Amino acid sequence: MRILIAEDDLSIAELVGGQLAGAGFVVERRSTGPEVWEEGEIGEYAAIILDLGLPGMDGLSILKRWRAAGVETPVLVLTARGSWMERVDGFDAGADDYLPKPFRPEELLARLRALLRRAGRSAAAPVARCGRFTLDEAARRVSFDGKPIDVSAMEYRLITYLMQNRGRPAPALDLALHVQGRDDDSAKNAIEAMVARLRRKTAADAFENRRGFGYLITDEPA
Numbered sequence: 001m002r003i004l005i006a007e008d009d010l011s012i013a014e015l016v017g018g019q020l021a022g023a024g025f026v027v028e029r030r031s032t033g034p035e036v037w038e039e040g041e042i043g044e045y046a047a048i049i050l051d052l053g054l055p056g057m058d059g060l061s062i063l064k065r066w067r068a069a070g071v072e073t074p075v076l077v078l079t080a081r082g083s084w085m086e087r088v089d090g091f092d093a094g095a096d097d098y099l100p101k102p103f104r105p106e107e108l109l110a111r112l113r114a115l116l117r118r119a120g121r122s123a124a125a126p127v128a129r130c131g132r133f134t135l136d137e138a139a140r141r142v143s144f145d146g147k148p149i150d151v152s153a154m155e156y157r158l159i160t161y162l163m164q165n166r167g168r169p170a171p172a173l174d175l176a177l178h179v180q181g182r183d184d185d186s187a188k189n190a191i192e193a194m195v196a197r198l199r200r201k202t203a204a205d206a207f208e209n210r211r212g213f214g215y216l217i218t219d220e221p222a
C-alpha cells in the first residue's frame, strides 16, 4: 500500500518513513509544496500524510486544490502549531484526520491505519491483479496462479511495488530504496537475492529482468 509523506523536516520525514516502511507500507516522500501538490494529484496513494508548513505552497492550499480537482485520497494532516483554528481549517479544506506535532510515530501509524480502515468501508478493499499475481491488500496476501504464496514483509513490498509499476522496469536500486529504505550496493544485492528466492516460490519467468533497466512483472494473463 503506497503512502505519500509530504514533509520538509527531514528528521520527521525519515522517522515517519521508517516507521511506515517497517509496518509494510511503500513510502514516497516529497518535501516542497509544488512537488507535493503534483505527486498527490497524479500518484496513486492509499493515503497522504501532509505537513501544513511546506515551502513554496502551504499544505492547506494544496489540500483545497486536490479536493477541488476531485482527488479523494484520505489525508492525515500534520501541523507544528496544533491550534484549534488550524484544525478547523484543515477539516474544512478536506482533511480526514489531524495530528499535532510533536507526536510519537506509533500514534501516527495507529491513526493512519484507522484512516485506511474508514476509507475501506466506503470502497471495498481492492484485490489487484498483475500477470499471474493477485494481491489482496486487506489480507496482505499474495497469490500466484491463484495459489497463495508465503512471503516476508519485504517480499510483499517488492511484489506490491512491481505490480504498481506494471510493465515498467524498476531498477534494483529503486527497489532497494522502496523495499528496504536505502539504495546502497548491499541493499541492491539483497534485492537480487530476494527476486531469486521469489522465482523459486513462483516461477522462473515470474519476474522479468531487462538488462540495464530493471525488474518488472509483465501484465499478461497466463
Ligand code: CA
Pocket: 007, 008, 009, 051, 052, 053, 054
Ligand atoms: Ca514543515
